[in-house]
Every structure is written in structure tokens, then in C-alpha cells.
Amino acid sequence: MTRRSRFELAVLLGLGVFFLLVPQFVESRFWLGFWTTTLFFALLGQSWNVLGGYAGQMSFGHALFFGTGAYATAVMQVRFGLDAWTSAALGVGAGALVGAFTGAVTFRYGLRGSYFALVTLAFAEVFRALANSWEFTGSGFGMLIPMKAGAANLQFADRVSFYYVILLLVVLAYAVTWWLERSRFGAYLTAIRENEDAAQALGINPFRMKVAAITLSAAMAALAGIFYMQFYLFIDAGIAYGPGMSVNALLGPLIGGAGTVLGPLIGALALGGLSEVTSALLGQQPGVNLLAFGLLLLIILRFLPNGLMGLLHGRS
Amino acid sequence: MGAVYALVALGLALIYGVLHIINFAHGSLLMMALYATYFLFRLGGIDPYVSLLIVPPLFFALGYAMQRWVIQPIGHGKDTNVLLVTLAIAIILDNLALYLWTSTTRTIDVPYATNYVDVGVTAVALPRLIAFGAAVLIGILFWLLMSRTDLGRAIRAVARERQGAKIVGISVEHIFAMSFGIGAACVAIAACLLLPTFYVTPQVGHAFVLIAFTTVVLGGMGSFIGALLGGLILGVVEAFSGLFLGESLGQIGIYLIFILVLLFRPTGLFGQRMA
Numbered sequence: 001m002t003r004r005s006r007f008e009l010a011v012l013l014g015l016g017v018f019f020l021l022v023p024q025f026v027e028s029r030f031w032l033g034f035w036t037t038t039l040f041f042a043l044l045g046q047s048w049n050v051l052g053g054y055a056g057q058m059s060f061g062h063a064l065f066f067g068t069g070a071y072a073t074a075v076m077q078v079r080f081g082l083d084a085w086t087s088a089a090l091g092v093g094a095g096a097l098v099g100a101f102t103g104a105v106t107f108r109y110g111l112r113g114s115y116f117a118l119v120t121l122a123f124a125e126v127f128r129a130l131a132n133s134w135e136f137t138g139s140g141f142g143m144l145i146p147m148k149a150g151a152a153n154l155q156f157a158d159r160v161s162f163y164y165v166i167l168l169l170v171v172l173a174y175a176v177t178w179w180l181e182r183s184r185f186g187a188y189l190t191a192i193r194e195n196e197d198a199a200q201a202l203g204i205n206p207f208r209m210k211v212a213a214i215t216l217s218a219a220m221a222a223l224a225g226i227f228y229m230q231f232y233l234f235i236d237a238g239i240a241y242g243p244g245m246s247v248n249a250l251l252g253p254l255i256g257g258a259g260t261v262l263g264p265l266i267g268a269l270a271l272g273g274l275s276e277v278t279s280a281l282l283g284q285q286p287g288v289n290l291l292a293f294g295l296l297l298l299i300i301l302r303f304l305p306n307g308l309m310g311l312l313h314g315r316s
Numbered sequence: 317m318g319a320v321y322a323l324v325a326l327g328l329a330l331i332y333g334v335l336h337i338i339n340f341a342h343g344s345l346l347m348m349a350l351y352a353t354y355f356l357f358r359l360g361g362i363d364p365y366v367s368l369l370i371v372p373p374l375f376f377a378l379g380y381a382m383q384r385w386v387i388q389p390i391g392h393g394k395d396t397n398v399l400l401v402t403l404a405i406a407i408i409l410d411n412l413a414l415y416l417w418t419s420t421t422r423t424i425d426v427p428y429a430t431n432y433v434d435v436g437v438t439a440v441a442l443p444r445l446i447a448f449g450a451a452v453l454i455g456i457l458f459w460l461l462m463s464r465t466d467l468g469r470a471i472r473a474v475a476r477e478r479q480g481a482k483i484v485g486i487s488v489e490h491i492f493a494m495s496f497g498i499g500a501a502c503v504a505i506a507a508c509l510l511l512p513t514f515y516v517t518p519q520v521g522h523a524f525v526l527i528a529f530t531t532v533v534l535g536g537m538g539s540f541i542g543a544l545l546g547g548l549i550l551g552v553v554e555a556f557s558g559l560f561l562g563e564s565l566g567q568i569g570i571y572l573i574f575i576l577v578l579l580f581r582p583t584g585l586f587g588q589r590m591a
Binding site: 058060105106109111113114115117118119121122123125126129130243247254285286287288289290291293294295297298301302305 | 418
């Protein structure tokens with residue numbers, strides 16, 4: 001294990017212990033909500049990071065996978081009467097399937113860079129329009145899961161349990177990413193990101209690797225969607241597939257540092273903190289948070305192209 | 317609507333054709349221009365058609381400054397980086413509008429909005445007819461600018477061969493910014509023509525950004541005639557799919573065209589090979 005690996009592992013473990021203890025010293029409902037939201041964005045950001053950070057395929061439509069996970073789990077429970085656990089598993093499957101399909105279609109025809117970004121956005125918009133007009137998915141009203149607290153229904157009356165659920169999911173996602181960074185698969189993805197033609201010349205099959213990456217990424221985003229669904233018990237087309245969620249997915253890793261294990265978490269923490277500061281200074285008016293996020297993104301792109309993690313690792 | 321799409325797309329096509337960047341903030345610029353026209357009417361009592369003399373020059377300056385002092389230095393010339401910078405600008409502009417002017421849908425009342433003109437087969441609202449005429453006029457002016465003036469020649473030279481243009485003494489940064497400025501002015505013209513029969517909200521740009529991309533892609537990236545024709549085609553497609561599929565599903569037609577064209581004919585209907 002290299003020095004950097006050891007350092008990162010120590011930071012990850014330290015953060016893990018910190019997050020494990022959060023409910024012990026957080027008294028108010030508000031701050032527990034803050035940490036839950038931050039972890040949720042850390043999960044969503046990591047899903048984007050697998051595809052955008054490691055494989056270098058920036059998606060502008062990650063809401064596509066998030067929304068599919070959320071809608072699938074809701075539809076299974078409400079329309080087919082399946083239990084929450086089976087629905088959640090099917091939700092992850094549905095997200096991965098949509099990811100594999102999107103990837104197969106777009107990568108088959110060689111879309112790269114900005115074109116890939118725009119096509120993912122267009123796919124998300126198609127799904128948004130469909131979900132918004134199809135009776136089956138609740139059309140304009142959205143989907144509502146009836147409240148039935150209990151672990152069997154993946155619903156919890158107290159917010160602390162929900163906090164531990166999202167923490168568990170985040171730990172899982174970050175463990176997968178940690179493995180990815182050190183695996184052969186991860187090395188292939190990085191090679192494709194740096195120079196796709198050279199990677200192909202070395203015998204890597206970029207198409208298969210990229211489809212695998214988008215499938216994994218989509219499954220993780222779907223997981224975030226399922227958590228969202230079980231937490232709020234409500235989703236509509238605008239939340240699920242709107243550009244807002246896609247932007248949320250990419251802001252964290254870009255600000256924290258794309259292509260690093262910790263980047264999305266650091267980014268989520270920075271954005272969560274910034275959002276509290278702006279609310280305190282300028283009030284709760286809508287738009288203030290994202291306005292600050294946009295400015296922060298510009299500043300990061302200008303001075304820290306490797307994100308906040310670039311500070312840690314020095315300039316590369 | 318097709319004529320307005322064509323104008324928005326013309327600006328986007330120019331920016332793409334010369335700078336080879338995808339301007340994600342294009343829809344947000346349109347939104348800002350709509351607000352500018354709106355407030356000129358509400359606070360200054362200036363008719364949107366008179367605003368044609370005020371808003372486009374203002375947005376030309378804004379676009380020039382944005383490219384020269386924000387996008388250029390931050391983007392480092394990398395494709396996806398520039399896309400992210402324009403995305404950040406879009407986020408900033410959209411939310412600034414949301415913060416300053418809230419999400420209220422705003423419209424203006426002009427006496428001529430409901431004047432209909434008989435054009436043989438059907439009656440068309442007067443502002444729509446004016447928009448169509450203006451789009452054609454702008455198209456011709458644009459063609460003259462590109463083919464007959466030194467600026468147009470310089471723009472074409474930079475679009476074709478950056479290094480070569482630099483060697484013969486053209487300031488590439490200046491031409492980039494000029495192109496961006498003209499693109500922003502096209503958007504501002506579209507806004508002035510659009511407002512009499514349309515509305516403005518902070519999110520209004522979203523609907524246009526993908527439509528504009530679709531138009532440009534359909535017409536062939538970087539092809540100006542393609543952008544104009546693409547806009548008109550899309551206007552027709554939207555009208556028909558809206559007619560047959562209903563309000564909310566109608567939009568799907570446009571997104572599907574966008575995806576299909578990018579997948580199967582990335583050069584568009586009139587374009588050359590994609591870079």
C-alpha cells in the first residue's frame with residue numbers, strides 16, 4: 001500500500017468515525033437533516049464521479065438514473081404492491097438498465113465530450129416529459145408512497161435511522177470507488193479518460209469499459225434516488241428528471257475534485273456549508289444557494305481545476 | 317416560433333462555428349434579454365420593437381466581455397472545461413434572475429398582439445409575422461456581414477484555421493469575442509421579437525437551450541444556413557407534435573430529433589464533418 005493510499009484510507013476511516021458519531025452530538029432536527037442531506041449529495045456526487053471523474057465522460061443528465069431509481073421503486077410498491085426491499089432492488093436494476101442502454105446507444109455512435117453531455121441531458125428531458133404525461137407514473141401529480149413506518153417498508157419514523165441508512169449507502173459507494181481506483185478496471189477507465197485512442201491501441205475496449213462505467217454509475221445514482229423516495233415518500237417529474245438534480249450530481253465532484261475517492265464528499269461538505277452561510281447572510285430566498293454554487297464553480301474552474309482535493313495533492 | 321428558434325440557433329451556430337465551443341448559457345442569455353425587454357417596456361414604456369435598437373447592442377457588449385474576460389481565461393480552451401464554464405454562467409444567471417425577480421411569470425400587453433393577418437391558408441398573429449420577416453432580414457444581413465465585410469472575412473478565417481489567421485495578423489481573441497458578441501446580439505433580437513406573444517420566467521431559457529442545440533445539430537454544426545432552416549423545421553415539428561401528442565408530450569419530438577440526429581447523422585442536414 002502506497003503512502004497516498006494509507007493517507008486516504010486514514011482520512012476515510014477518520015471521516016467514517018466522525019459521521020458515525022454525528023447523531024451523538026447533534027441535538028437538533030435541523031442539523032441532523034443537514035448531515036443527512038450532505039451525505040445524500042455525497043452519494044449522488046460519487047455516482048457522477050465514477051463516470052465523469054474516472055472515465056472522463058461528463059454527464060449533464062444524471063437525473064436520468066436518479067429519477068429512474070426513484071420512480072421504479074415507487075411504481076413497484078404502489079402499482080404492483082411489491083414490498084419495499086424487492087422494489088428497491090428492482091429500482092437499482094432499472095437504473096443500471098437505463099444506464100447500460102444510454103451508454104450502449106451513445107458510445108456505440110462515438111459521442112464524446114460535450115456531445116455526450118448534451119445527449120444525456122436530452123435523454124433526461126425525454127424521461128421527464130414521459131413521466132409527466134403518463135398516467136401510470138402519476139403524470140403531473142407525481143408518485144406518493146403511503147406512509148407505513150417499519151424496517152420492512154424501508155421507512156423509519158425517527159430521522160436518526162434514516163441518517164444511518166444513508167451513511168451505510170455512502171460507505172458502500174465509497175468502498176466501491178476505493179476499489180475502483182485501485183483495480184484494473186479503474187486503470188482502464190483512467191486510460192480512456194486521458195487518451196481514448198491510445199487506450200484502444202493498447203488493446204482496451206473503450207466501448208465495453210465505458211458501458212460498464214455508466215452502468216455502475218447509474219446503479220449508484222438509482223440508489224440515491226431510492227433513498228430520496230423512501231425519505232420523502234414523494235417524487236414528481238420535475239424533481240426526478242429535471243436539470244436541477246443533474247446539476248446537483250456534478251457540482252459536488254467538480255468542486256471537491258473529480259476522479260478522486262474523497263472529492264465528492266469534500267464537495268458535498270463545501271456546498272452544504274456554503275449553502276448555510278448564504279442562507280444566514282442573504283436569507284432563504286430561492287436561487288441564492290445555486291447562485292453561490294455557480295460562482296464557486298467558476299472560481300474553482302479558474303484557480304483549482306483539480307478541485308479542492310487539488311490543494312491536498314499539490315498541483316499535478 | 318420557428319423564426320425565433322432560427323435566430324437563437326443562428327447565434328449558437330456562429331459561436332460554435334468560430335470558437336468550437338458549445339455555449340450552454342445561450343438560453344440564459346435569452347432569458348436575460350427577455351427581462352431587459354420586459355423592464356424597458358414596464359418601467360420605461362419602450363415598445364419591444366423599439367428595444368431592438370437598445371437591447372441587442374447591450375447584449376453584444378455583454379457577450380463580448382463574457383467571452384474575452386470570463387470564458388476565455390477560465391476555460392483554458394478545453395472542450396469540456398468551456399462547457400462547464402458556460403454551465404456555471406447559466407446557473408449564475410438563472411438564479412440571479414430567480415433571486416432578483418422571483419419565479420413569477422411576466423407578460424406584457426401590447427395592443428397589436430392579437431392583430432391577425434390573413435396569409436391565404438390561415439391567419440397569423442401580427443407579431444409572429446413580424447418575427448418571421450425579421451428573421452429572414454437578419455439572415456440576409458448576417459450573410460452580407462460574413463461574405464462582404466472585413467470582419468466577416470476575419471471571422472471565417474479564424475473559424476477555418478486559427479493558427480493561419482493569427483500569422484496574418486488577426487487577433488484571434490478579439491474575433492472570438494466579436495463572434496460571441498454577435499451571437500448574444502442575435503439572442504437579444506430574438507428576445508425583442510418574442511416578448512409580445514410570449515412570457516418570461518427565470519427558467520424560460522431551459523426550454524430554448526435544448527431546442528437551440530437541436531436546431532444547430534439538425535442544421536449541421538457551424539452551418540449558418542443550416543441553423544436557419546433547422547429552426548424553421550423545428551418550429552413545424554413542434555407545432556405538429558404539440559397538435560398530435562398534446563402540450564407536455566409535444567416537447568418530446570424535439571428531444572428525440574436531437575438524440576437521433578446526433579446518433580445517426582452528426583453532420584446534420586447541411587453540415588460538414590464534425591470536428
